[in-house]
Amino acid sequence: MRVYNSLIELVGDTPLVRLKKVAAGLAPTVLAKVEYFNPGGSVKDRIALRMVEDAERRGLLGPGGTIVEPTSGNTGVGLAIVAAERGYRCVFVCPDKVGADKLAVLRAYGAEVVVCPTTVAPDHPESYYSVSDRLAATIPGAWKPDQYANPNNPESHYHSTGPEIWKQTEGRITHFVAGIGTGGTITGVGRYLKEVSDGRVRVVGADPEGSVYSGGTGRPYLVEGVGEDIWPATYDTSVCDEVIAIGDKESFLMTRRLAKEEALLVGGSCGLAVAAALRVAATAGPDDVIVVLLPDGGRGYLGKIFNDEWMADYGFLDTETEEATAGQVL
Numbered sequence: 652m653r654v655y656n657s658l659i660e661l662v663g664d665t666p667l668v669r670l671k672k673v674a675a676g677l678a679p680t681v682l683a684k685v686e687y688f689n690p691g692g693s694v695k696d697r698i699a700l701r702m703v704e705d706a707e708r709r710g711l712l713g714p715g716g717t718i719v720e721p722t723s724g725n726t727g728v729g730l731a732i733v734a735a736e737r738g739y740r741c742v743f744v745c746p747d748k749v750g751a752d753k754l755a756v757l758r759a760y761g762a763e764v765v766v767c768p769t770t771v772a773p774d775h776p777e778s779y780y781s782v783s784d785r786l787a788a789t790i791p792g793a794w795k796p797d798q799y800a801n802p803n804n805p806e807s808h809y810h811s812t813g814p815e816i817w818k819q820t821e822g823r824i825t826h827f828v829a830g831i832g833t834g835g836t837i838t839g840v841g842r843y844l845k846e847v848s849d850g851r852v853r854v855v856g857a858d859p860e861g862s863v864y865s866g867g868t869g870r871p872y873l874v875e876g877v878g879e880d881i882w883p884a885t886y887d888t889s890v891c892d893e894v895i896a897i898g899d900k901e902s903f904l905m906t907r908r909l910a911k912e913e914a915l916l917v918g919g920s921c922g923l924a925v926a927a928a929l930r931v932a933a934t935a936g937p938d939d940v941i942v943v944l945l946p947d948g949g950r951g952y953l954g955k956i957f958n959d960e961w962m963a964d965y966g967f968l969d970t971e972t973e974e975a976t977a978g979q980v981l
């Protein structure tokens with residue numbers, strides 16, 4: 652029988668898919684690493700598994716233990732999947748900009764969810780960082796993976812995502828593009844690809860306008876999972892050769908194009924990353940191979956990015972032409 656003993660065995664080994672329509676007319680090959688093929692539906696399954704296994708090995712998480720983490724949803728799902736298999740309780744702390752459907756998914760996996768205001772400073776007692784610290788300190792047997800500081804976050808990408816991309820492109824990759832949230836993806840993948848290519852691969856971060864990574868002050872933006880108002884330990888600033896800032900509107904219009912034109916129903920940070928990848932592609936050559944990582948699927952965003960009224964309320968959907976040409980470098 653060809654069976655898997657657990658969903659956990661299906662983490663990683665995600666496919667590379669050519670972007671044909673949104674990259675039409677551009678010289679290089681543009682390939683998407685589609686992370687929604689992970690069992691929890693996002694790239695975060697990779698870090699969840701490695702962080703839990705490391706905590707178990709070091710005796711930080713044991714039978715009857717509770718996982719407490721501030722997460723925008725995807726890391727929560729990854730952790731919840733591993734926790735369900737191994738019998739841990741999960742308590743997740745989310746900012747209030749996260750969609751209701753994402754919170755419902757976490758609860759469906761059996762996790763408890765605490766929602767905190769997005770607009771308060773990170774050191775405010777009600778911020779999602781502060782609340783999760785407090786819960787981790789007061790719940791007996793609690794362990795906080797701390798994806799913003801845990802070295803297993805970038806290491807999971809150094810050991811899985813990076814080598815997969817190198818193998819899948821047979822070493823032909825010339826540019827790697829990814830959004831920066833904790834920075835784990837770009838740090839781990841970027842470090843691996845630079846090492847294995849003797850520094851040849853160019854690493855490009857994609858960041859929401861307003862976030863600190865692209866020189867902003869942390870002012871609010873709507874795209875979820877990327878950008879920061881702090882500098883986390885998991886982001887190695889020396890890995891990125893360039894960071895490109897992309898606005899909410901362009902990110903969301905590109906996200907909608909990916910679903911309609913490439914049949915890739917993905918999240919808003921994917922539109923952001925692809926918009927940045929197309930800017931890179933506009934100045935790259937015909938032999939270049941650009942890989943852009945798409946962190947998650949689009950079903951958690953049906954009430955927002957894929958909802959015309961929501962888009963129009965924010966002024967993101969002015970004309971049909973605007974949607975059809977989003978991301979085109981004119």
Ligand code: PMP
Nearest residue numbers: 831832833834835836876920946
């Ligand atoms: N997109 C989404 C939807 C995410 O949840 C995350 C993780 N925060 C990212 C992008 C960014 O990945 P990383 O944390 O590895 O920088």
